[in-house]
Amino acid sequence: MGDLRDDRDSWSNANCSVARAIDIVGARSTVLIMRDALLGTRRFDDFVRRVGIGEPAIAARLKEMVAAGLLERIPYREPGQRTRHEYQLTPKGRELLPVITALRNWGDTWAADEAGPPIVATHHDCGQPVRAVLRCAGGHDVDSGDIDITAGPGAIRRD
Amino acid sequence: MGDLRDDRDSWSNANCSVARAIDIVGARSTVLIMRDALLGTRRFDDFVRRVGIGEPAIAARLKEMVAAGLLERIPYREPGQRTRHEYQLTPKGRELLPVITALRNWGDTWAADEAGPPIVATHHDCGQPVRAVLRCAGGHDVDSGDIDITAGPGAIRRD
DNA sequence: GGACTGACTTGCGTTTGCTGAAGTCAGCAA
């Protein structure tokens, strides 16, 4: 099976997973809400204070994200308070962690403040910083030059 | 040093690398152009045919991406043709590969066509599929539950 | 020199994303 890049016009991007993904999570506010959700934020007013975009945009986006299955709206109740709802990550949402981590790594390297990165994610067991890296199912580290592109089952040929 | 999530209001997102990153590469067309650039596309008309967005948007975005240092505009000449330019990835651009890969992985899992993923990235040496995974500098695989958040040198406290 | 082609640019119009200020609404507290 040859590398598709040798015959680039034989496949189309119509069924591209990258495009599908950004159509769901590509909006700026969605990424920023996911950032904070992955750091543990769950309540509406906390999102409003932390995400840094306006309240109407947060409300609209949270609704969209619940509809998209990234968050789940769960009722909770504190003593002496009425029932409220919090937004908990679903597995579908939680699995965006590599995306956000890769984005943060890149921002730390190429768009950081002179002072350095504002927050650092570290491994709980050993305290070392965490990064998103490429690895193959055989367990090898993969360099960007060592990747072949092959057609998957959903490939659409164009003849 | 405690986990910052225990004291979430003590830091601000003003200097967030995730936000900085998406302000540079967050537009839909930028991501799609990077997708194709990372698959080897270099020429204007190839981007127009493959990316799936209009010509004016491609032209404007390529210009922005060159200005942002993601791509470099390099003159080339084919025999009997006039001098043209191609858009080559810079290191800054190439290092977005984990971001695009993580996005593609997520899309393959959560937003794929029934037929399955259209393209598969495989390790050149062993042929196994490539994924973006989290790992710490100590060499351990990191699960999403095993991450601590600590303040980095660029942290902005808010008192 | 005239046609051709690849690489853009210009000029609309439309949609989407976001902001800011103000309004609504449910239920617990007094």
Place this chain on the structure above:
DNA sequence: TTGCTGACTTCAGCAAACGCAAGTCAGTCC
């Protein structure tokens, strides 16, 4: 019952992103 508060919603209005159609411009080929 009235007030309060947290969680939204509604209503302009603006700017950026994108699509489509047409125009430009520099070489090269004939």
